[in-house]
Amino acid sequence: MQAITMIFGWTVFLGISTYRKSCLNCGMIYRYQEWEEGIHNFDDHIILSLHLCLMIRNALQTHTAISKVIEIIETTEKVSFPNKERVLQAYLHFEALTNHDYTYSCVSCGYSPAVVVMDLHKKGVFSMPLSEIPSPPDNYDGHVDINNFWEAVATEIISRGLIPCGRKNPFVVPPSYHHWAPWIGPHTRRSNSVLNTEFEKMQSPKIPNGGENDDDGDDKINEERLTDELVNLKVQEVRALCKQCGVDDKGSKVDLVMRLSEKMSDRVTYNKVFEKVWGASGGWAVITCPCGVVYSVKFNLRAESPRDFVDLLLSWKHFPKVSVYDYARGLALHANHRQPGIFAPFQGRLLDPTPENVKQASEGKVHVNMPWLKLPKMPADKDGHPLTGSSQHFALNDVFHQGNSKDQREVLRKLELVPELTGLINSQCVEQLFSGMRKNNYFLNVTTPSTHIFLQRNILHHYNIARNQKMKRQYSKIVPPDVAMQCDSHGRIVLAHSPSAGMTTGSSVKEQAESQELNDGSEQRPHGDFTSLHKLSAHKAGWGQELQDSQEQVLSQVLDETKSPTQHLAMVNNIILTHFDFWSLGLERDIDGTILNCCLKVIEKDNAASLQWILLPVFIPGHWILCTHCSQPISWPLDEACNE
Structure with a gap:
């Protein structure tokens, strides 16, 4: 039994006691270390509430030191905390005993990004x-x-x-x-x-023979980094460093830096400069x-x-x-x-x-x-x-x-x-x-x-x-609630199932169209099939559907560069489309957002149920997806700033 300090929420309790046991054979001490009551025992003298530990964790994410957090609580609640360094060690103790996986990977790029x-x-x-x-x-x-x-x-x-x-x-x-x-x-x-x-x-450092392959780029970057840092030092510090390295300390700051840079090919000089510049x-x-x-x-x-x-x-x-x-x-x-x-x-x-x-x-x-x-x-x-x-x-x-x-x-x-x-x-x-x-x-x-x-x-x-949680929230806004998201074998988020008009991961538009014809009228794929959010892409062969003569004629008129770019061609809701808007259709990847918005308005009126799958690639800039209305690929290279 021992008197301790317990920090629970914003309150500090003094004079609390804990029980401990010792092994009868070897004398090893067993102490209270359970988290079920919402507390963390650091050293039998300081006990933190888990709420405080989580608050400190979030404070660190906002670049606030633990000592600052303690000072704020002490000033606000008129209480006195134990030594701040011991509280820091208590928090680190909490994190060390927490079962973190430290996966260090992105749910969008997977375990091995390209x-x-x-x-x-x-x-x-x-x-x-x-x-x-x-x-x-x-x-x-x-x-x-x-x-x-x-x-x-x-x-x-x-x-x-x-x-x-x-x-x-x-x-x-x-x-x-x-x-x-x-x-x-x-x-x-x-x-x-x-x-x-x-x-x-x-x-x-090795002496190069003059060829490109002789320079492995290792020592050169070291000396370049140190030279850059030398420029940031005060003249008095550079002059003192020259004396330590046996370099002439007369002249301007630029002269001193140049002399030290030339002398850094010697490893002893390099080490002295490094310790002075970084000291760490x-x-x-x-x-x-x-x-x-x-x-x-x-x-x-x-x-x-x-x-x-x-x-x-x-x-x-x-x-x-x-x-x-x-x-x-x-x-x-x-x-x-x-x-x-x-x-x-x-x-x-x-x-x-x-x-x-x-x-x-x-x-x-x-x-x-x-x-x-x-x-x-x-x-x-x-x-x-x-x-x-x-x-x-x-x-x-x-x-x-x-x-x-x-x-x-x-x-x-x-x-x-x-x-x-x-x-x-x-x-x-x-x-x-x-x-x-x-x-x-x-x-x-x-x-x-x-x-x-x-x-x-x-x-x-x-x-x-x-x-990663932010990206998941963005995906969840466009994925129906009855469709689960999970990670595939490469660590990327995928959908647990897709509609019959969806795309198979990694296949071309032509292959998907052929597959859709073969499976016309058949049941949807089982829930075990995955649709990747990252490989919804099309091949140029996907534009294989031939246009009718009337459609070819209209398209030629729309893309005619001899016409005035401001000539009005169509109106969708309150949006007026001109020749200039349609000219972007000639590029491989970039399509004017006005055209896409109008297409989606038409699709929304005609088949609102399909809209949730059309919007799937909004957060995946530059990727393609099939339109469930006309079976044609749509590109939506939105910037991150346009995600909303």
Whole structure:
């Protein structure tokens, strides 16, 4: 029996007692640890209500530190809480004992997305002197057991509630090169053995022979990052750093930075500069899908390089088809240096870097189609991606860094050269993620390494859940209440059944039309059949229905470009259609929204019951679906801002 402090809701109770037992054989202590009464026992001295724990979890999602939450409650309720650091540890204890799956995947893109976006949050760091990290064992090959590492981190968090204050915790997980793992979702990673080769950054930089393949892009990006950060330091700090590195400290700030940059090829100088610039870890690297859901996170011990992202990608079960990164050339070179031919063809570029292709790409006169991003290749390539069937891999630059490279050939890495990606892939989704996570730095960056990575992984987990729930709510608005939604074998949401006029996943419009003729008059498919919300797509052959002569004549008149674009042609409700509205019908993907709205108005009047299935792709920009009224494909490439 022991006096404790119980925090229940906004009230603090003092002098509460708990009972505990000890084993008669070994003396092990058994304590109260049940949640049925809505409370969480941290260390027999502090007990939190589950309501408070959930409120703290939600506060963290709004970038509010636990200490701020406590201060608000103390001021409002006129109560005094225990030490804020102990309350933080109590909350972490609660999260460590909660059965989180940490799936880290998107319900729209599945477990293995075909397109990923990568970047580094370099301001999310924890204090860690570089000199205190021990060298890895001689037999270390860069592989770490991900489950063992994260279980060790959770054990340290849990043990804080069991070991008395002031006693050394034997379960602390210090930063190290050989026992430090990223987090990758269980369905996304290849196995529990994942890569972390940061120890290779300690090696002396290689001297290139002048060829493109000689530069693996690893050390170069390290030094570039450090040089960029040196510019942000004050002149006095740069001058002091020059003295420490044995560099002439006379001259302007630019002169000092240039001298340090030249001297950083020496590993000793590099380490001194790194410790001065960061004074902590190297930030955390993430891989997300275009929806912004985080799939992988790696907490770097040293400055970022393409090596960190290649470690993550090579640990995936299925290598993405398109990798968007701010230094795509370095990513492709380093990946091909470690696993030749993985970014192919053309070193991950979209076209062969001939002078003619470079010129046409610079002028915007060439495009590279990737139809398999919407409709899987049939038959699939050998070792093709399960969602696309393609075996090609491309490394493309994000929008804000397309003009950074002086190499003219890098114009062949532009996103806008791919029609299937233009306007549909938000390459800045990671920056948007960081803009929110940056607001957590004021409390995360002062925590210990284990607390930092555990809490950050947990925050990203709840962030992913919130984004997935938002997408599910959007789908539920357009799916009838009697139709269930569930995940298929690839982790994407599908419908439990579809109407007889629906489309079979991955098949062309022509095939579906033939199937519909064969099954005319037959019963609907059983509820076990699935209709994917992501592969409702059509083939050009789907436009095979021949028009009658009268229809051909009307269509020719409507699309006649010699006519005045403002001439009135038709009126639906209060909407007047002109030649200009109909001219968009000549494009493959983009159709004027006015035309679609009028078509839907006509369909709504004629067959309102079919409208719920026509609206199915509203939240899936760029995808196709058959009209249940006329059996023709409809495209609705709405932007995310138009979802309402």
